[in-house]
Amino acid sequence: MRDQADFAKNILPFLSHLEEDEAGPDPLQVAKRLGICMQEMVILSRNENPYGPSPAARAALQDVPMHRYPDSRHFLEALSGYTGFPPEWLVAGAGMDEIISTICRIFLGAGDRAVIPVPTYNFYAQAAGLCGAGPEYRPRTADFAVEADVPAGVKMVFLCSPNNPTGNALSEDNVRAVLEETDAIVFLDEAYAEFAGKSLAGLVKEHQNLVVGRTLSKAFGLAGLRLGYAIAPPWIAEQYRRIAPMFSISSPSLAAGTAALGDLDWMRECVARIVSERERMRSMLSCALPSEANFLFLQTRRNSKDIAEHLLRRGIIVRDCSSFYGCGERALRITIGRREENDRLLQEMEMLEEKSIMRIASDDASTV
Numbered sequence: 001m002r003d004q005a006d007f008a009k010n011i012l013p014f015l016s017h018l019e020e021d022e023a024g025p026d027p028l029q030v031a032k033r034l035g036i037c038m039q040e041m042v043i044l045s046r047n048e049n050p051y052g053p054s055p056a057a058r059a060a061l062q063d064v065p066m067h068r069y070p071d072s073r074h075f076l077e078a079l080s081g082y083t084g085f086p087p088e089w090l091v092a093g094a095g096m097d098e099i100i101s102t103i104c105r106i107f108l109g110a111g112d113r114a115v116i117p118v119p120t121y122n123f124y125a126q127a128a129g130l131c132g133a134g135p136e137y138r139p140r141t142a143d144f145a146v147e148a149d150v151p152a153g154v155k156m157v158f159l160c161s162p163n164n165p166t167g168n169a170l171s172e173d174n175v176r177a178v179l180e181e182t183d184a185i186v187f188l189d190e191a192y193a194e195f196a197g198k199s200l201a202g203l204v205k206e207h208q209n210l211v212v213g214r215t216l217s218k219a220f221g222l223a224g225l226r227l228g229y230a231i232a233p234p235w236i237a238e239q240y241r242r243i244a245p246m247f248s249i250s251s252p253s254l255a256a257g258t259a260a261l262g263d264l265d266w267m268r269e270c271v272a273r274i275v276s277e278r279e280r281m282r283s284m285l286s287c288a289l290p291s292e293a294n295f296l297f298l299q300t301r302r303n304s305k306d307i308a309e310h311l312l313r314r315g316i317i318v319r320d321c322s323s324f325y326g327c328g329e330r331a332l333r334i335t336i337g338r339r340e341e342n343d344r345l346l347q348e349m350e351m352l353e354e355k356s357i358m359r360i361a362s363d364d365a366s367t368v
């Protein structure tokens with residue numbers, strides 16, 4: 001009788017070197033552990049839009065033909081209206097994660113190298129690694145900009161603006177400098193562009209090596225439906241369509257996404273509220289850096305894991321950034337939630353601060 005080990009030897013060896021991606025604590029498990037219901041949890045760990053999608057997106061789910069394979073044309077037309085790019089320059093996928101994986105599969109193979117300025121979104125390294133490529137992590141400058149020089153032979157460069165988890169947007173000059181320096185493909189992730197109120201997607205027209213990734217998970221409030229897209233030069237978009245799974249976005253997601261793109265007022269209203277809350281929160285949290293996204297990056301005095309664990313016990317989930325490569329042990333990322341959720345977080349942080357101040361007075365400040 002053969003057992004698992006006989007078959008497990010078929011797993012590709014390089015997979016054992018891959019870091020697992022992680023999205024922080026699972027809210028349902030935390031709620032169970034604390035013995036409270038999900039409604040009492042404050043989930044500020046996944047950069048979601050707390051207001052959800054346009055009511056038009058919900059309504060669109062009613063008449064979706066479920067016995068037919070999905071047809072993405074209406075969605076692509078709606079994207080074309082939103083982005084100003086013709087459909088030949090657009091590709092859609094099941095979340096931007098699928099876009100990232102597919103672009104990697106076009107350009108990266110075994111032994112290739114991909115430059116990743118860190119800290120940043122962990123999935124780039126995973127997607128590149130799954131193609132057999134090696135991430136080349138590069139530290140950022142003090143203000144989290146990226147170094148323009150890219151070593152010869154590198155196949156892809158991953159930029160993220162605004163960057164997850166640091167919240168800063170890259171300047172146009174910085175991105176142009178990278179694009180002009182290299183013959184690698186540059187993937188510019190603009191998952192949070194709507195919160196910054198600006199985008200560098202226009203550069204795709206001038207640079208045949210630029211792909212800009214976007215998502216409906218954030219400003220459009222559709223994280224659960226998995227809708228992402230990219231703006232790419234037609235030669236890349238064509239390759240994308242050749243290799244991507246043909247029907248990866250479900251009909252309900254496409255219908256809701258099309259409707260959400262038809263109600264930009266809703267999205268803009270959500271963004272305005274989130275940005276206003278972001279600025280209020282930032283003014284109250286001295287350890288928060290300026291942010292152009294729907295989250296704040298906090299540089300903490302104490303170990304971030306301990307703070308996140310303390311908040312977790314109070315039913316508040318935030319993202320301890322120690323799992324972000326190159327982030328260190330003293331950074332938290334806090335998604336901007338509804339006002340009352342944000343207030344609960346502020347209250348807890350205030351108490352934590354009081355505790356640490358008391359501790360400074362009573363024992364050695366170096367532990368705080």
Ligand code: PMP
Nearest residue numbers: 095096097121164191215217228
């Ligand atoms: N890029 C960044 C920077 C992100 O933070 C995320 C999600 N957290 C994604 C891409 C993936 O988004 P999606 O939900 O569209 O897969």
